[in-house]
Amino acid sequence: MTRTLEICVCTYRRPQVAETLASLMKLVQPDGYAVSVLVIDNDDEPSARDVVERIAQGAPFPLRYVHCPQGNISIARNGALTHSTAQLLAFIDDDEVAPSNWLVHLTQAMKTDQADVVLGPVEAVYPNGAPAWMQRTKIHATMPVWVDDQIITGYTCNVLIDMQSPALRDCRFDLSLGQTGGEDTAFFAKVVAAGGRIAFASDALLHETIPPNRVSFAWLLRRRYRMGQTHGRLVAEGGTSARLWAITMCKVAYCMGAALLQVADTGRRNKAILRGALHVGALSGLAGGVVLRQYGPDFTPK
16 A cells, blocks of 8 residues: 655755755655655745746656745744645755655664654765864764663654654644744654654665854854753753752763863864753753744844
8 A cells, every 4th residue: 555755845045955856856766655745935935936846847756835934944844744645744954965765764664663753864064174073073963862772852854754643643843942943852752752652764864064154163052052942941841850950060060071171182072062052051941041043034143
């Protein structure tokens, strides 16, 4: 029996979406799956329409465009959930490219592991002149977070979701996180809380070219701090305690100590500092601090 699978690309004023779609047009369709592509344009103006319609003319499978404006990524992601009727929904970012066997690996892992959600890794492609420590540590790469051998949340930059799973019923992306980030972390945490199982397909690799404004330690610090804020906010929903605060502060102190001890090794030192920034962000989230904004029509990337 053939299952329907739609790939969703949420885009916002990013010309690289043409490269993303070009890579999707070369995908091998897994046996037993009918593949289609859905582009959700989150710009106030339908700026990606012409690109999508041009590529759709020669597409090997259905490619359609939906305009979901307002500069809020959660609106775009919810638009995918609303406008797609496929049994399986994959997400890929509009600055990533996929190898031809991407979907094959994701679908195989979902079947083998009987999972509700399957994540794949994202490998960073650095521009010329990027700091050696970033390239060596691959600090921009995306991988799942395991706790006690279980993946406890996920991300939308490389994922396959079984929309027929009971754990996905009524799940939506939080609009309040749509301009700060962390909406995908919160979404998949709810899926796990509802009994959903997340698996990992190590071979389902995507590549993301890192733009110059992100080849920056300051950008990484903001990113890790915001990620910590999201984690702290999710934890705070279940209640906080003096012990939790103490543990988190100890983690901050440990990371700063590790950075001092490894000050001569740029990569290890910076990774320790970034880990510390994550825990400082968690403290902010526990305290209900204002979450850093990273998205929207009047946001200027730093």
